Amino acid sequence: MSDHSAAAARPTKWGFAALFGLVGALVVGVIVTAFVWPAATAQAQNxxxxxxxxxxxxxxxxxxxxxxxxxxxxxxxxxxxxxxxxxxxxxxxxxxxxxxxxxxxxxxxxxxxxxxxxxxxxxxxxxxxxxxxxxxxxxxxxxxxxxxxxSDQQPQLPPGAGSGSAEVxxxxxxxIVPLSPGDPTGAGLAAASFPLVLGGMLGGILLTLLVQGAVRRLIGLVVFGAAAGAVIVLVMQTWFGILEGDWLLNAAATGLGVTATSAFIVGLAALMGPPGIGVAAVITMLIANPISGAALPLQFLPAPWGEVGQWFAPGAASMLLRSVSYFPEASTAMQWLVLSGWVVLGVVLTVVGHQRTAAEIVPRPSELEPRAAEPAVV
Structure with a gap:
């Protein structure tokens, strides 16, 4: 048996196996806490x-x-x-x-x-x-x-008493602003926030792994965001009737939200390499999504996390979609700016990351100079 086969067949140390189990349990605990904590501590306030x-x-x-x-x-x-x-x-x-x-x-x-x-x-x-x-x-x-x-006295009744004309x-x-008949309880609109975040993450990961080149990735990002917004609104509004309002405006808001999440993942992956995908996923899924205020109003979350969540892509996208669908008179400038800011951040990180990678690949001038011919050996 070769040395390589012997090393592959060598059993894992007991301590490493136990440590792996403890670390895995800790990771699961962190994930559960991130999703359960906002709902468990939420209460009607302010x-x-x-x-x-x-x-x-x-x-x-x-x-x-x-x-x-x-x-x-x-x-x-x-x-x-x-x-x-x-x-x-x-x-x-x-x-x-x-x-x-x-x-x-x-x-x-x-x-x-x-x-x-x-x-x-x-x-x-x-x-x-x-x-x-x-x-x-x-x-x-x-x-x-x-x-x-x-007491043999005449009862003194207050004016109007006993006339029968008073009503309780x-x-x-x-x-004032009811939900759509296709979603009378609002469960569909609240449940749609998580698939939107997951779809944006999936798009960013696929673009990072399957598309090479900064310009090509950015073009793919724009096409993916526009197509995803149209498909999502086609399902939520045209098919299930969860959304109301202008169809194109809903598609634009949804597409921008998906693009913002994808752009952040693409940009961080370009800057940090493969670990950037994990970092961006943790920030988006375990930090931004639980405090987005999609299922509960931001006032219900422990202060100041409800307000903080509106500066991340999931929170801004959820607020924007609900506003353009049901509250056309509400101001949405902040949500459009926040999502556009995340898109710009992703583009900048993508360009910087690819330029740095290209600089590392290009050989130095000293490496391009021809070496002097070595004397022939007799």
Whole structure:
């Protein structure tokens, strides 16, 4: 048996096998923590919500919310219902609580299922308080009548009491920006964020491994992003009806998000070599994706990670796609700039990496000079 065959057949040391198992378990733990931690620690807090109505009623709601830590809503006073509706359409507010003779709670289920559920719970609590107040008032009136009859006096009823004309106010819940009928719970839109990130990573890895040359990779990057955006929107909007709004704008937003992720992987791989693929994948999958705010609003995540996640490609892409699809009046300049910045970063890293590689391959001038002929040996 040759030395090479003997080395190949030599069993692995026990210590190395145990170390490999421990390191593998640690890696799995890190991955699980990265995905579970945001969801496990997420809670309703500081959601921008409008409020209007009598000062006494508004103060009562504010005092009730102040008792909770953290406060689920960051209340902002609105002048009218129209102002609240416009702020919701521009994604400045997740909803509004309108108090008065006709109480109403405005929600936007397209902004997220969790905020809509929290505001529906507020509507239920308001209705319970109204019913309790009315029942207490009726009980007090009956008590006064009984006491007056027992003392042989004429019962003194408050104005309007017993006329039957008074009605118990009903809290109305109005969905200002509802979800598409093809995705009534929003589960499809929330679940689509992970495939978008995975598709961008896959495109970047394939371009790195199968395409040679900086210019060719960049051309492939542009073609891949445009085609991926069109195919994804074709599936999500045309086929399943998850998205709404302008088809081409949705495709452009999706394509830019995929391109941003792919460009980062291509650029880092060009700069660092094969290890760059792993580094870019770790940053994208284990850091940026869990704090992207795709499934839950960024306010639900522990501070400041929700805001930080919006500066990465997955967070900006998720926010942009939801806005252009359901909130055409919302400002999206920041998301377009963030995604474009990641694309530019990937292009710069690609060019720098390929130039450095080319410089290392080109032989030095001293190596190109012909060597002096050695004397012939007699």
């Amino acid at each position: 959601l921008p919500v409008g409020i209007s109505g009598p000062d006494a009623a508004v103060s009562a709601v504010e005092d009730a919310l102040a008792e909770k830590d953290p406060s689920p809503f960051a209340l902002q006073t609105v002048d009218s219902r129209d102002d609240a509706v416009q702020a919701i359409k521009e994604r400045q507010l997740y909803g509004a609580i309108l108090l008065g003779d006709q109480p109403e709670v405005l929600i936007a289920s397209a902004a997220g299922a969790a905020p809509a559920a929290a505001l529906r719970a507020v509507a239920t609590q308001l209705q319970t308080q109204i019913d309790t107040t009315v029942q207490k008032a009726l009980k007090d009136q009956l008590t006064a009548i009984v006491q007056a009859l027992q 106010p009903t809290v109305t819940v109005t969905d």
